[in-house]
Amino acid sequence: METTKNPLPQNVKKFFYNLSEYLETKLLYYGSIQRPDYVPGKSDIDVDIFTDNEYSLMNKLQHYLHLDKKSFKQFVYIIGDNTTTGYKVKYKNEDENLQVEFAIYNEKYRDIIIKDHTRKFVLPFYVTCLLCIIKFFYYTLPLLPKSFYIDAKKWILNSLYSPEINTQFIVLDEQ
Numbered sequence: 487m488e489t490t491k492n493p494l495p496q497n498v499k500k501f502f503y504n505l506s507e508y509l510e511t512k513l514l515y516y517g518s519i520q521r522p523d524y525v526p527g528k529s530d531i532d533v534d535i536f537t538d539n540e541y542s543l544m545n546k547l548q549h550y551l552h553l554d555k556k557s558f559k560q561f562v563y564i565i566g567d568n569t570t571t572g573y574k575v576k577y578k579n580e581d582e583n584l585q586v587e588f589a590i591y592n593e594k595y596r597d598i599i600i601k602d603h604t605r606k607f608v609l610p611f612y613v614t615c616l617l618c619i620i621k622f623f624y625y626t627l628p629l630l631p632k633s634f635y636i637d638a639k640k641w642i643l644n645s646l647y648s649p650e651i652n653t654q655f656i657v658l659d660e661q
Contacts, residue, residue, distance in 0.1 A: 487514035487534070487600065491607070492524045497582055498531075508550050509543060511535060516603035523617035528625040530576070530585040534603065536596045543590055544573060551577050558590075564654040565602045570595040574657070602653070606643060613647045 494502070506513050517532030518524040537543040544558055553575060563570045572591040578584070591599055609617075617639065624635040644653050 487516060487520075487604065488512055490515045490519045490531075491521070492519050492526070494519075494531075495583075498584055501579075501582065501584060502533075505550060509535065509546055511537060511543070514600070514603075516606070518617075520607045521609060521617075522614055523621060525621050525625050527583050529621070530587050533586055533588050534599060535588060535590050536593045536599075537590065538593050540573060540590050540592060544575075547575065547588065547590070551575075553577065560658040562654075562656045562658065563599075564652070564656075565598060566651050566653075568598045570598055602651075605648070609647060613642060616642050616646070 502513055512535075514534040514536070515531065516534055518529045519531050523529075535543060535547075544555075547553070548555060548558070558573045558575045560573055561571065563572065570591065572589055572595070574590070575588050577586045577588065589599075620630065620635060620638050620642070624630045624632075630638075644651075
């Protein structure tokens with residue numbers, strides 16, 4: 487998870503390297519950047535950051551990325567019988583053609599989160615095909631509304647691919 491299966495442009499690699507050095511922690515990649523359905527320049531890059539002090543890390547991230555504190559959203563992530571909490575923030579730099587969604591978790595959730603994210607790195611062929619199809623209709627042809635695209639992707643990855651593992655992602659009020 488410290489490297490990506492899909493290649494990143496040099497400027498993006500440098501961005502993540504510098505950020506990791508500044509935060510003094512590893513950045514772990516998950517989501518489509520680790521699968522064949524990644525669309526370069528269109529898909530966001532999902533990054534997990536684990537820490538013993540979420541507030542300190544959010545302050546550092548806020549400072550480094552020049553984000554407003556209200557950009558961070560608290561969430562509850564339920565994976566089977568495990569309930570985790572964390573914070574998400576989206577970062578976009580159009581000049582660098584970079585879109586990132588950072589998920590910040592307490593270190594105590596590391597094993598649960600990594601297990602859930604890595605199980606979605608290698609998907610059955612039919613799941614990968616469905617993801618590629620909806621991404622084609624969303625990114626290339628722009629025929630799908632964003633809300634439909636997001637719901638379809640969640641349904642494919644959670645209900646179709648792994649219905650035996652109940653996962654729920656609930657965004658709470660902003661800080």
